[in-house]
Amino acid sequence: MMHNLEKIKYYLSNILAIASPSGFTSNIMDYIKEELHLLNVFYYTTNKGSVVVKIDGENKDYIKTFSCHVDTLGAMVKEIKCSGTLSLSPIGGFMMNSIEGENCTIETIEDKNFSGTIQTIKPSIHIHDDARDLKRQPSNMEVVLDEKINSKEDVEKLGISVGDFITFDPRTKFTNNGFIKSRHLDDKASTAIFLYAIKHISENNVKLPYTVNFLFTNYEEVGHGGSSIPEGTKEFIAVDMGAPGTGQNSSEYSVCICAKDSSGPYDLELRKRLTNICKVKNISYKTDIYPHYGSDASSALRAGWDVKTALIGTGVYASHGYERTHMDGIISTLNLIVNYCMEN
Known part of the structure; x- marks a missing residue:
């Protein structure tokens, strides 16, 4: 299956350039809606701000839903110190040393922005x-304003x-040999x-045999992005990331299929079908287990939705830090999604 790699990079570079920590996602949702308008596809916005693209298939009663999340890690101003520096409150789970020395922007409630640097x-x-x-902990970190x-x-x-938002410089770089380095590749x-x-x-x-939804959620990093999903969904696949590293089977060059994370095992029958598609279509894949991971599919199950769930995504090295993936993993994930959509 041939794809326009430059178009994928175009989307990704634009998305990475738009700051969107959990709770501050309206700008990136506006961008997504602009692109969907250009594609002339049907979409709607939920009360909580998620965006859903619905593509009708032959069977409109058995609905398959994919989710990704546009929200990222970030922080908020917790205190203005007497010295004029800012203490911060993290949004999402990341190591404080991963943001030490990072350039950042303070986004005020009146839509002003100021640059700064995060230091101990x-x-x-x-x-x-x-x-x-x-010790690198929130109480020992602060923002020095420019x-x-x-x-x-x-x-x-x-x-x-x-309460003002603090966003981190993504420092995005595309290399000539297919690597993408940036903050927030999870889940942009x-x-x-x-x-x-x-x-x-x-x-x-x-032509799709089943109706398919593409759900863009905006609160995954804080645990409730997938708590509301489209009615009628029978199969719910969170498209997030794999986590390569010591003791892991994941790869930046493959689509990673999660068998189990901190919320427990994912649906075995659905995982078998996804794995079989990879085998039949010669899509590079890795199966893995993530002990410190939860997804939009996890929050959907906790919210009580009666759905079969799966979790897939390109491998992202150094997750929740300065991350890296490869176009091979992105293309493998794309091919699995498209072939799953066409599966009878």
Whole structure:
């Protein structure tokens, strides 16, 4: 199955450039809706802000739903200190050392933005004897604003307040040999895959045996993105990421199929079908188990939905940090999605 790699990269670079921590996703949802409008496909927005693309198939009673999530890790201003620096409250689960020294933007409630850098409270080895040993935890991290300020009052005059969002510079880089390095590939790689899959199905008039939904959720990183899913869904596949690393079977060059995560095993019959598609269509895949992982499919089950669930996605190295994947894994994930859509 041939694909336009430049179009996939186009979607992905645009998506990665739009800040979207959980709770601050309206801008990226607007972008997704603009692209869907250009594709001339039917979509609707839920009360909570998710976007659903519905593509009718021959069987409209047995509905299959894919989900990806557009929300990412981030933070909020917790306190404006007397020195004019900002303490932060994390959004989502990440290691504090992964954001140390990172450039960031403060997005105020009045739509102003200010740049800054995330540092420890003891950032210089020339000053602090224990700078290296300081525990990297929220109470020891702060944002240093790129403004001439000396006090809490100076910061408040700028319009910055507690509860403002802090977004991290994604530092996106595409290499000539197919690697993509960036923050927030979890789960913006899948978001780009969804847009391209919808484009492929629509423009090629692919006939689907079953109605398929593509659900873009906006609260996965905080645990309730998949708590509301389209009515009539029988099979729910979260498209997120695999996690390569020590002791894992996942790969950046394959679609990863999760057998079990912290929420328990995924549906065996559905996993067998996904695995069989990969074998028959010669799609590179890896099966794996993730002990510290949950997905939109997990939250759908916790919410009480009577659905069969699965979890797939391209392998993403250094998840919840400065991440990396490869176009091979993205294409394998795309091919599995499209072939599953066409499965009788």
